[in-house]
Amino acid sequence: MDYNKEIDYSSLKTFIDCRRKFFYQYILHLRSESPSIHLIFGSAWHYGLEVVYNIMKEDPKALKLAIDCREISTKAFTNYWKVEGEEHFGHLDTYPKNPGNASNMYNSYWNKFFIMDRSMTVFGVEMPFTLLLKSGVSYIGRMDLVMKEFDKIFVIDHKTSSIISKITASEYEASLQTKGYLTAIQAHVDTLPRIIYRTARCQKGSTETEQFEVFINKAMNERFLQDVNWWSEQVKNEVAAYNAYMLDYHATGKPVDFRSYFPAFHGSYSASCTAFFSLCPYYDICAEANNPLHYAEHAPTGYKFEEWNPADHEAKITKKLKEIT
Numbered sequence: 001m002d003y004n005k006e007i008d009y010s011s012l013k014t015f016i017d018c019r020r021k022f023f024y025q026y027i028l029h030l031r032s033e034s035p036s037i038h039l040i041f042g043s044a045w046h047y048g049l050e051v052v053y054n055i056m057k058e059d060p061k062a063l064k065l066a067i068d069c070r071e072i073s074t075k076a077f078t079n080y081w082k083v084e085g086e087e088h089f090g091h092l093d094t095y096p097k098n099p100g101n102a103s104n105m106y107n108s109y110w111n112k113f114f115i116m117d118r119s120m121t122v123f124g125v126e127m128p129f130t131l132l133l134k135s136g137v138s139y140i141g142r143m144d145l146v147m148k149e150f151d152k153i154f155v156i157d158h159k160t161s162s163i164i165s166k167i168t169a170s171e172y173e174a175s176l177q178t179k180g181y182l183t184a185i186q187a188h189v190d191t192l193p194r195i196i197y198r199t200a201r202c203q204k205g206s207t208e209t210e211q212f213e214v215f216i217n218k219a220m221n222e223r224f225l226q227d228v229n230w231w232s233e234q235v236k237n238e239v240a241a242y243n244a245y246m247l248d249y250h251a252t253g254k255p256v257d258f259r260s261y262f263p264a265f266h267g268s269y270s271a272s273c274t275a276f277f278s279l280c281p282y283y284d285i286c287a288e289a290n291n292p293l294h295y296a297e298h299a300p301t302g303y304k305f306e307e308w309n310p311a312d313h314e315a316k317i318t319k320k321l322k323e324i325t
């Protein structure tokens with residue numbers, strides 16, 4: 001991604017959390033060699049819902065019962081799991097993150113929402129959006145689902161979670177994702193949309209889905225635009241500082257001294273290193289070298305270079321899914 005032209009929610013969120021983490025992940029493209037069951041399970045869960053909502057969008061009367069939706073979602077989930085998860089996790093006891101429990105979760109989800117969703121119109125599934133900022137950078141993203149009921153627009157975002165805490169609703173309200181979605185919709189329609197987070201519990205004892213509705217007002221949208229514009233300028237500044245350093249670095253022709261000063265993408269430390277009770281994926285290598293370019297030529301043990309491109313990834317998965325269905 002050219003960060004002088006565009007930025008998406010994930011990379012901006014990472015930049016705000018820690019600029020050094022952003023550098024490792026989005027500039028050096030260093031990633032863990034171990035696949036994440038949380039990411040794969042979450043993607044498969046989204047795919048199972050996406051398939052059903054696409055059917056509803058094509059033909060609102062095609063699906064008559066919640067159980068039909070559960071069957072279709074479960075089948076789609078299982079296919080996704082076969083191509084992405086089974087190879088890595090098939091031999092492990094991954095309960096509750098496995099296709100059997102996903103079926104329980106779809107059962108809860110569709111029993112709760114099928115009737116409600118049938119009374120609305122599916123407007124978009126995996127709907128892309130672009131917000132052009134004053135900095136000249138486009139803030140881009142995709143919304144899981146956009147539904148309409150008369151003149152009201154609802155953005156629906158799907159999550160899976162092991163806990164619903166007392167601050168879950170506030171977390172959604174405060175999130176960059178919420179403000180980005182709602183500001184993007186409001187830029188195109190003359191109404192204040194709402195966002196609904198549907199959070200499916202993935203626990204051994206519970207597979208219920210909770211729904212949280214979040215509103216933001218026009219003033220908050222305006223402030224979001226000002227803030228995200230400022231942040232996009234900070235990203236551009238860091239990229240410029242890095243490019244200037246690289247020009248000097250290439251001119252010397254010397255290998256990087258891992259203890260030397262790196263004048264861009266400084267670390268945030270403290271909370272960002274240990275967020276959500278787990279270590280930052282770059283914790284060890286970040287502690288080891290002052291200058292992250294130390295890892296630019298050879299990925300350290302346990303990491304690989306892989307540029308994350310959602311469009312390429314989606315094309316690869318679609319091809320594999322076609323092969324098995």
Ligand code: SF4
Nearest residue numbers: 018021267273280286
């Ligand atoms: S360990 Fe901390 S400072 Fe280093 S990249 Fe991760 S979050 Fe940033």
